[in-house]
Amino acid sequence: MMRLPWPVMVRAFAVQGSWNYETLMGTGFAFVILPALRRLHTDPAALHEAIRRHEGTFNSHPYLAPLALGAVIRMEEEGEDPAVIERFKAALRGSLGTLGDQLIWAGWRPLCVLAALVLLLMGAPWWVAIVSFLLLYNVLHLVLMVWGLRLGLAGGRSVAERLRGSALRRLQPRLMAAGSFVAGVALALVVLRGVPTLDMRPGHLWIPMAVLAAAAGARWGERARRFGVAAVAVTAVAGLLAGVVT
Amino acid sequence: MSILLYRVDERLIHGQVVVGWGGRLNPSRIIVVDDDLAASTWEQELYAAGVPSGIEAEFRSVADAVDGLPEWEGSRDRALLLTRDIGTMSRLAASGCLRGREVNIGGIHHGPGRSQVLHYVFLNDAERRQLEEMARNGVEVVARDLPNARGVGVEELVRTR
Amino acid sequence: MSWLATGLLGGFVGLDATSFPQIMISRPVVAGVLTGVLFGRPAEGLALGFLVEAFSLIILPIGAARYPESGTATVAAAAAYLAATPPGLQAGALLLALTFALGWERIGGQTVVLQRQINGRRLTRGGPLAAEVLERRHLGAMTLDFVRGGLVAAIGGLAGYGLLRVLAPFWSLPHPLTLAILGIAAAGMLGTAVPLFGAGRSARVSLIAGVLVGVVLVLAVR
Numbered sequence: 001m002m003r004l005p006w007p008v009m010v011r012a013f014a015v016q017g018s019w020n021y022e023t024l025m026g027t028g029f030a031f032v033i034l035p036a037l038r039r040l041h042t043d044p045a046a047l048h049e050a051i052r053r054h055e056g057t058f059n060s061h062p063y064l065a066p067l068a069l070g071a072v073i074r075m076e077e078e079g080e081d082p083a084v085i086e087r088f089k090a091a092l093r094g095s096l097g098t099l100g101d102q103l104i105w106a107g108w109r110p111l112c113v114l115a116a117l118v119l120l121l122m123g124a125p126w127w128v129a130i131v132s133f134l135l136l137y138n139v140l141h142l143v144l145m146v147w148g149l150r151l152g153l154a155g156g157r158s159v160a161e162r163l164r165g166s167a168l169r170r171l172q173p174r175l176m177a178a179g180s181f182v183a184g185v186a187l188a189l190v191v192l193r194g195v196p197t198l199d200m201r202p203g204h205l206w207i208p209m210a211v212l213a214a215a216a217g218a219r220w221g222e223r224a225r226r227f228g229v230a231a232v233a234v235t236a237v238a239g240l241l242a243g244v245v246t
Numbered sequence: 247m248s249i250l251l252y253r254v255d256e257r258l259i260h261g262q263v264v265v266g267w268g269g270r271l272n273p274s275r276i277i278v279v280d281d282d283l284a285a286s287t288w289e290q291e292l293y294a295a296g297v298p299s300g301i302e303a304e305f306r307s308v309a310d311a312v313d314g315l316p317e318w319e320g321s322r323d324r325a326l327l328l329t330r331d332i333g334t335m336s337r338l339a340a341s342g343c344l345r346g347r348e349v350n351i352g353g354i355h356h357g358p359g360r361s362q363v364l365h366y367v368f369l370n371d372a373e374r375r376q377l378e379e380m381a382r383n384g385v386e387v388v389a390r391d392l393p394n395a396r397g398v399g400v401e402e403l404v405r406t407r
Numbered sequence: 408m409s410w411l412a413t414g415l416l417g418g419f420v421g422l423d424a425t426s427f428p429q430i431m432i433s434r435p436v437v438a439g440v441l442t443g444v445l446f447g448r449p450a451e452g453l454a455l456g457f458l459v460e461a462f463s464l465i466i467l468p469i470g471a472a473r474y475p476e477s478g479t480a481t482v483a484a485a486a487a488y489l490a491a492t493p494p495g496l497q498a499g500a501l502l503l504a505l506t507f508a509l510g511w512e513r514i515g516g517q518t519v520v521l522q523r524q525i526n527g528r529r530l531t532r533g534g535p536l537a538a539e540v541l542e543r544r545h546l547g548a549m550t551l552d553f554v555r556g557g558l559v560a561a562i563g564g565l566a567g568y569g570l571l572r573v574l575a576p577f578w579s580l581p582h583p584l585t586l587a588i589l590g591i592a593a594a595g596m597l598g599t600a601v602p603l604f605g606a607g608r609s610a611r612v613s614l615i616a617g618v619l620v621g622v623v624l625v626l627a628v629r
Contacts, residue, residue: 095259224598
């Protein structure tokens with residue numbers, strides 16, 4: 001079992017700390033890989049040269065950045081041609097972004113949030129919902145980061161082959177199905193029981209209205225959100241105006 | 247027509263393309279046109295690692311693409327065509343096969359000699375000329391990172407320096 | 408005192424959203440509860456956090472696209488609501504606070520864009536940086552992000568507090584009706600989570616299975 005470079009692992013949580021439109025995650029990548037480069041290059045001039053090569057454009061999903069970092073550390077250790085490392089980073093960044101966007105931003109995160117909301121809709125105390133959300137969500141967050149760093153260190157330039165054979169690719173469709181399922185539970189609960197966090201008892205018109213609203217949200221998605229924001233704002237203005245007038 | 251999107255994006259296959267545009271257009275095929283990549287399998291492997299199951303990625307040279315385009319456009323597959331630089335797309339346009347199509351500028355980032363035009367578009371002078379040339383070749387050039395974003399036309403792209 | 412604490416919490420929440428460590432205390436439902444705990448009224452912080460969360464489900468931070476910053480806006484709106492109202496759920500003030508959060512999150516999003524432009528100037532202009540300079544400026548950027556989040560939350564909190572103090576007394580819709588409107592809005596926004604998980608056959612089957620399980624759960628709990 002290989003030794004994990006802990007300084008890199010810890011810094012990896014801050015890989016987006018200097019995110020910018022010029023190099024995206026690039027300067028963050030250099031910041032994270034720096035301890036590994038320091039170990040590799042004791043000569044200041046060589047370190048200088050190495051770190052400069054890594055400040056250019058890079059991007060990834062933040063939780064999958066350790067995979068690229070691991071692979072690049074491995075390639076640096078093996079003395080790979082800098083031009084190849086550069087092409088490697090360019091080729092990998094889109095893939096890690098795509099995988100992470102689908103897996104985490106459009107999968108795991110809304111799934112965990114909805115699970116917490118389901119707990120709240122069932123009347124669970126706030127701390128149960130919040131603590132279980134943070135624990136559940138961050139288990140995969142942590143596992144993914146450590147796993148990625150290991151996979152990268154082991155795979156080096158051919159990390160993509162290992163990635164293709166990994167459980168990660170099979171996880172995504174399951175997350176999507178689980179997400180749909182939890183969304184269904186949440187909608188059934190909100191329609192039948194109202195919203196306990198608002199301390200409201202559903203009246204007799206509640207069920208048809210809630211079904212209508214939920215169906216509109218499901219059908220129109222982002223457009224429904226824009227409509228919802230406008231509706232809340234209009235209600236706010238109307239509720240105030242009526243008070244000013246009377 | 248079954249090429250649903252022509253896009254220039256340095257990052258090629260990534261979240262905005264697969265989740266953002268893919269979610270809207272539901273493609274079954276992604277065609278990357280690039281002479282270097284068409285000849286480099288280890289890089290193809292990396293670029294294709296993020297493609298979701300149900301979508302096939304392929305890498306073609308410009309010459310292949312010019313030959314293949316009429317067939318792809320007539321086929322029933324739903325495809326996205328990507329290049330990673332404006333130069334490659336303008337070579338496709340120069341062959342006349344993009345006449346009447348819209349080309350989406352999705353992401354060209356900071357680099358030597360480039361200046362910022364939009365948050366996601368940085369251009370150098372040669373690229374500005376290539377965009378204008380594409381427009382003269384009958385292509386409608388529109389910068390738009392995501393389907394819901396505001397489109398920015400070629401005049402605005404080449405004007406800002 | 409509580410505004411200083413609001414600023415600190417806002418700093419951590421703003422930092423968590425992108426810079427460090429992304430453990431999701433920046434989710435509105437968490438940020439709302441934390442603000443509530445700060446003011447000794449977690450249930451009311453949760454009430455607002457739940458609503459903003461429902462509105463945030465469909466917003467995905469994909470690529471370099473801009474997006475509203477819901478976390479700091481939730482801290483601001485919850486602090487404003489908690490400071491301006493006596494204990495006990497005030498439906499009108501809650502609806503106004505939600506409206507404020509949905510506007511303030513766009514301001515917060517703008518400050519993120521500004522932060523990223525400053526990062527670009529500090530870290531990329533004038534060629535690559537030496538190791539020590541890079542380290543210092545990276546940590547500097549994170550510090551700035553913390554301060555930014557704190558200011559967005561504290562200034563938003565104070566502005567929202569002022570607005571609520573002035574406006575909330577004019578609220579005229581009945582309490583139960585106002586709550587019902589908020590509930591319907593929440594139901595609609597929960598619906599927006601459905602398309603996130605795809606539109607295919609397996610998504611539909613899973614969704615229906617979820618609805619059935621939900622119905623059974625309700626019957627079992629009753």
